[in-house]
Amino acid sequence: MNTGDAHMDESVPARLRNRPTRLLSMASTRCDRLVNDGLARADARKWHYAVLVTLAEIGPMSQAELSRRTGIYHSDVVAVINELAGRGLVERAPDPADRRRNVITITGPGTDHLHRLDDLLSTIEDEALAPLNREERAQLVELLTRILTHQVRG
């Protein structure tokens, strides 16, 4: 499975090793894989989690709004909702007030599943960020958030 490759040794040139964008890329790739593999064991993907948590926390909403809140590209929302609806975790119903919209609602089983995913994700992230303590994780979150807010408004 694991190729045991180097990638991070001293064998990597310094100019390369310290490029923040490169580190960001590699860390993201590896964390994403951990998350994907982990969630796959619960037959889920990260977008499933994003949708379920959004619905649970904010309430029923249209697909377009889901796209905006979760960051899922609007073309891709359809498939995600299809998958979730196919498993009975959400319900898709036409909005009587605006017939362009579908109202997506989380179901009972959906809420249960969300709790499992929440636990699972916490475990996964705990392993992914193992070498970082509480404050350091908060620091990381803060730094990344600032980068992102800047780029969005940029």
Next chain:
Amino acid sequence: MNTGDAHMDESVPARLRNRPTRLLSMASTRCDRLVNDGLARADARKWHYAVLVTLAEIGPMSQAELSRRTGIYHSDVVAVINELAGRGLVERAPDPADRRRNVITITGPGTDHLHRLDDLLSTIEDEALAPLNREERAQLVELLTRILTHQVRG
């Protein structure tokens, strides 16, 4: 061009907004795009930079070693070297000592090009990480490095 989407508003549920892996993913995606677009203006890709900087800093080496040091997947090295060699930025020659190997060497124009890419990349990263000062960038690098070293040995 820019869709002006939200993605980072308060409209994002808290449980989602504070997930480090999610932030990592989004930051990486956006930074990668900045880097790719930026380097594209110099008709280059980030792997070009990785290869050139490695050759310049360490010296000629085989493609396999290049793969190990840069993190480029071994199947993909071929294409990268093709592109670089096609532009005369590196030279690919059979290794007389081991006829399985190719020895890749950076050329004069390759070194020039590397300098341009170095400057360009600094500019790009400066913009990508604009909201972070020196220490904070160092902090970010340190945190990410620790995550990565842990995962590689994990």
Next chain:
DNA sequence: ATGTTTCGTTAGTGGGACGAACGTTAGTGT
């Protein structure tokens, strides 16, 4: 000699982010 490993290479897969276009429906201006 034989089997194993390394190297370079080709072709192909799967996923994720994104773009283009379309029919449908809601608002908006006049």
Next chain:
DNA sequence: ACACTAACGTTCGTCCCACTAACGAAACAT
């Protein structure tokens, strides 16, 4: 009342990336 514009859901397709599978050639191990 009517044309125009914008939003919504949807489908299809594109591009890039990390990765796999398989292969011939060469080196190495025993």
